[in-house]
Amino acid sequence: MVKRRSIDLIVLLLISVLVVSASAAIYYAMLAQSTATISAAAVYFTDGGDSSGILTLGTNDTYASLSLNAYPNVTLYYDQAVNLTATSAKEVQLRHVSISPDDNDPSVSNFTSMVFRLIKADGTEVGTLTYTTTGDVWNEPGSPTGYVAIGASEEWTIKIEIKAAAGANTGVSTTIVIAVDVR
């Protein structure tokens, strides 16, 4: 019986040692995570082949503002409107955020469609957000494109296709905000 108790104590001591070691490691990891919040984003915006004159990047390149033209009755293609660059392997998706003017504004019918295509470095299209109009109502994408893996050091692009309605009024505008989710 005494022998059995000794063995139990030895096992408990060993577990305690492991627990102490593990708690030290966890504590260290939590500190490291806290440090990441103040470093550069692993996926951020960069200039594409068509960005000149249309793209303004925000602080840390985590915000992109594009100024696009829309021609009546024809589709204008920005094959490389803005690029996405990854510094480490992540997963990304496109997601609808907001649109203005909103539905029932008479200006909406001046537009026919706006399409955002996520294109991999090898040219493969891996996600699309499509906006079309029906009269004064926007038909927004119902769900995000779904996550796809982007490798470290890869540079992808976002292609934009925009078309105004035949006879659209010059100067009418719309603003569509989309998010690039990273995880």
Add this chain to the structure above:
Amino acid sequence: MKGIKESLSFKNIRGSIWLVLTVFILFCYLPPSVIGSEYYSVLMQNYGAVVSPSVILQDGIAGASTIYANNTSAKVSVSAPKTNNTEDYVDNNISNIDNSADEGTHSNFTAQQYGPDSINDMLTEGGGGTVWLWQEDTSGYTSTSSYETYQFWSSWTTNSTTSAVITKIGIYVFANPGNSPQVKLGIYNDNGGSPNNLLGETNAATIAGAGWLDLDIVGNGVNISPSTTYHIAHITNTAPTTQWRYLKTATPVSRYRNNTVWPNLFNPAGTTTASTSYRYGAYRVGYDEPCRLDLEVQWTNADYNETNEELAIYVDKENTYSLDATGGYMIIGNGSPDWGSVTGTISFWVKMDTSVQGRFWGQDGNMETRWSGTNLILDWGATASMTSAYSFSADTWYFVAIVWDENSNNLFLYVGDENDVPTLDSNSLTGTWTSTTPAPTENRFMNGLGGSEPVDGHGDDLRYWNIARNLAQIQSDYNTELTGSEINLRSYFKLNNNFDDVGPDNNDGSGSGSYSFSTDVPFPENVRVDVWNATSWQNLFTDLTNGWNNVSVSSYLTSSNFTIRFKGGNESGDGVQDSWNIDVTLLHTWTFVETTYDYVLRVNNTVADSWKIRLKKYSDSNINRLQNCTIYFHNSTDGTSGQICIDNGAYTQDVGAWYDLPSFSTIYIAITVEANSTGTSYVYVYLEILIPNTTTYVQYIITSEIN
């Protein structure tokens, strides 16, 4: 103290340590796992504004162009031009290039030499009638009355060239016997003695007048060989009250058999040779000549040196559609028109597609058709009906006429088909039909009362007359369309893609259930067109369709003489005389030449920015005929740039090289075309406008129509 000791026991200490470890693990390890990994979003704001296009499309000066809204799309129409484009009408109808006699007639040949218009040349089949191969002398007779109840026969020896299929046997009646005896006729081999090998016989027929009584041999006729002796015989079911015996002046002698009992015609054993002074029947044998068409027409001064040479024939076939019922049927008017007049005739064409079934027509349970096997029953009147002797089959167009006369108590059924003129069904009721047609319940075609027995098949040319038409009247127009204004015709449905009643009752009908209109029609028969190639006839059309019929004859038109012929689609066994309306017959000849349309459009840069432009094909139709089609840019300084190139109907280049469009400049789009046949081709291209050194571009649409 005891409590303290127990609490410090090894067991309790060990349990406490486990508890502490468990709580520690829960608080230290699990939270990070639940919280998950790194997640964030970067935002992209897209501001789009409508701007006027900087580059616009503008009209050219060649061809015809249409500029659409915003000057960002356009259509161009050009023609592949022809030289020596000639429409050469047929010259004459007197050709006999194959040394065969014409068969059939023209009504107005010159109508083929102009038009199209309402004036036609009606081609009508010739032939028809009966060719008699052998016929006995009918010039004398005797009134000897000793042999009425006997069976008689004669013999006929063919000559060395006779070879035919006989379908008819006739017997000469000196005077109407008046007592309506029936007679049968037969032909059989000569075996050196009494005839005993039947080759063919007729059905019995009533002797109702004087003169030749000609009857059809049942079945497909009898093959007759050269230099062979045959016997022809007859028998009656009762003795005629007058004679048909004729004086015989030559051999072979006629024979008879005494006490022969009707209808055992073909076992004349125990024969007796008759007196050489008399013959007891004057017979003849022959065959029905089919209705045929063989009319040649000819050009004598045709242009035969062009690259494109077509024969073009315009036809007005009149009867163009039938009702194709597949579970559905036709309702006459609103279903209530009464066709039960005291006298009347209802006729139509019908074809059962897969089996003998369905009810052809009906307006009441006591005035409609139904079936007994393959025999048609007419339920006509409260209790009266008749069943046809005629047996129907599927997949055959039949003409059916139902004729009734309450005054004379007649209910007649006439049946014909595409190859046989209508005849009276032998079971028709003459003077014995005593009934009154009922008022209508539901007047329908291709179905009967209750709508539960539709005909799966085709129906055409439904007519209702308020008189009892006779056979001659029926045969005169059963296979040709009427105008609707004929006397006593009350309702007439041509069923040419509609249910219009063109008769005076004007009871336009409607369809119910599953049906459509089909180009499968019972008349006229097909009409072929052949071309003479210097040695034989070659077929160009197996049937001419309504409207223009065009076919290339370049391989046949090799001299100024050019001959075609019109032929009937059925040239054997055709007992029906068909006709066709030919409006125009001409040769259309021409040669295409290559032509450049410079320029059909302008691409105008309205701003100071420079661009690059190119054309890129995205679709087309019917380009096989394009011998050459080149769409290109040019301006005054940079030369020509071929963008889209089609050679012999195929693309040799479907996207052009980038071409500079400097600031405030204009580029011209030109087209060179050449075709090898008539038609219309379309080439759809994008005009792509690119911002130099980027991949930003816009696509305008340009449609090129080449006639």
